[in-house]
Amino acid sequence: MTSELLNNGKFTVCKNDKYNDKKGVTNQSSDVRENNNNKKRKIIPYNTDGDNLDMQRNKWLTDIPLSNAFSVLTRLQLGGERPPPPLTGTDEATEPMDTTVPKAATPRPPPIHIEAQIIELLRELLKKTADTNYTLKQLKDNHVKVQANTTEIYRRIVLALKEKSANFNTYQLKKHRSYKAVLRGIHPKTNTNDIISELKDLGYQVRQINNIVKHDTKQSLPLFFIEFEPKKNNKDIYKINKLLNSIITFEPPKTKRDIPQCIRCQAYGHTKNYCFRNPACVKCAGMHLISNCPTPGKIDEVKCHNCKGNHPASYRGCIIRKQLQHKLYPTLRANKIIDTASSPAQTNIRNSITNNTHRHPTPRPTSYADITQNRTQSLAIHDESITETSEIKKLLIQTAKNTESISTMILEQSHLLKEQSKQINLLLELLTNVLTNKPK
DSSP: OOOOOOEETTEEEESOHHHHHHTTOOSTTSEEEEOTTOOEEEEEEOOOSHHHHHHHHHHTTTSOOOOOTTHHHHHHHTTOOOOOOOOOSSSSOOOOOOOOOOOOOOOOOOOEEEEOSOHHHHHHHHHHHHTTSEEEEEOSTTEEEEEESSHHHHHHHHHHHHHTTOOEEOOOOGGGOOEEEEEESSOTTSOHHHHHHHHHHTTOOEEEEEEEEOTTTOOEEEEEEEEEOOOGGGGGGGGOOEETTEEOEEEOOOOOOOOOBOTTTOOBSSOGGGBOSOOOOTTTOOSSOGGGOSSOSOOSSOOOTTTOOSSOTTOTTOHHHHHHHHHHSOOSSOOOOOOOOOOHHHHHHHHHHHHHHHHSOOOOOOOHHHHHHHHHHHHHHHHHHHHHHHHHHHHHHHHHHHHHHHHHHHHHHHHHHHHHHHHHHHHHHHHHHHHHHSOO
C-alpha cells in the first residue's frame, strides 16, 4: 500500500481509497477527480486532529516519509521560530569538542662528541649532572657521543665538561640558529647599514650581512648573504620584491656539498665556535694555534695534522678529506663519454664490436657491490697516481739541478780552452820571432 502526501495550502492528496474508508472519511466531504488513467483521487481537508495522527502512526512502518527540505526557509520568512538542531544518536547532550591547540614539539638538543680515555669518570660526571636523562653511544678512537633529552640537561653537561677542561665538541642549538637568505638585485657598493635599517622597518632583524664576491676575480656581485635572527616571520622574506626603491628578490642559499673543517683542532665535521678540543697548528701540526706557531711565515717542512702528509691541514686534496667526501656525498654514477666521431673506420670498429657482443652472451648487470668495489679500487689507483706524480716531480727537480751543474762545468771548460788557445798563440809568435831573428 503506497501513498503520497503533498502539502499544498490546506489540502493533502492521498492515492488510496481504502485507506480513507478505514479512517472514516466520507464521500460527501470529498471531491472526486478523475485523471487520464481513470483513477479516482480524493481531496481530504487538512487538519491536525487525532485522525491525522493515527494515519501517520499506521504509516511510518510501511511507507518512506517524505519531507520538504525547504520548509525551514519558508517558516523563517514567515517569522516562525528556528527549529532545534537534529539530534544524532540518543537525546543526551553531546560532549563539547576539544579546541585546545596542540603544543609544538620541542627540538632535540645537539649531540656532544667527547674524547674519553677513561669511561668511568665520564659516567660519574654524567650521573651527577644528568642522572638518567641522556643516552651514550660508543664511537671509534675512544670517542663517545652523548645525547641529552632536554635543552636544560644539555646545558648542564656542557658546563660540567668545560669546568673539567674536557676534550669535546658540540653544535649550536636549533632555536639559536640564524635564518639565511640571499638578496639579489642591490648594487654591490650599497651601504649595508641602509639595508639593515630598511629590513628592520619591515620587521626583520639582521644578525650579519656580507657582500658576495666572485671566487676567481674577487669582483663584487649584486648579491648579499644575510643572516636573520630567529623569528616566526622569517619565511615571509621571500614575498618582498622591493627594497631601497630597487626591484629585488630574496632567494634561499645554495647548499654546499662540502665538509666543514674546524680551524682550531683541524678536524672535520664541526666549526671552531663550539669546539673545546686541544688546538692543532695548520702548518706544523703542533699542539698550538696558528697565531702561536714558533715558526711564523712560510716553512718548507709542512705537516698535516690529519694524515701526517707533507701539506698543510687545510689542503683540499688531503686523503682524509677525500675519503670523507666520498663517504658523505658518493657519486651516483660514472660520467658517460659520448662518441661523436663519424669516420668510416670508427663506424666499422663500432659495428665489429656490436657483432661480437651479439655473438657472445651479455654480461650480468653491475650490482651495488661491484660499484663500491670499483670505487675503492679507483681511490687506491688515485692514491698511487698521486704518489707517482710526487716522485716524478722530485726526479724532475733533481734532473734540473744536474743539468744546471753540467752547464756550469761546460762553461768553465770553455773558458779554460780559450785561455789555453791564447797561450798557444803567444808561444807560436815567440817561436816565429826567434826563427826570424836567428843569424844565417
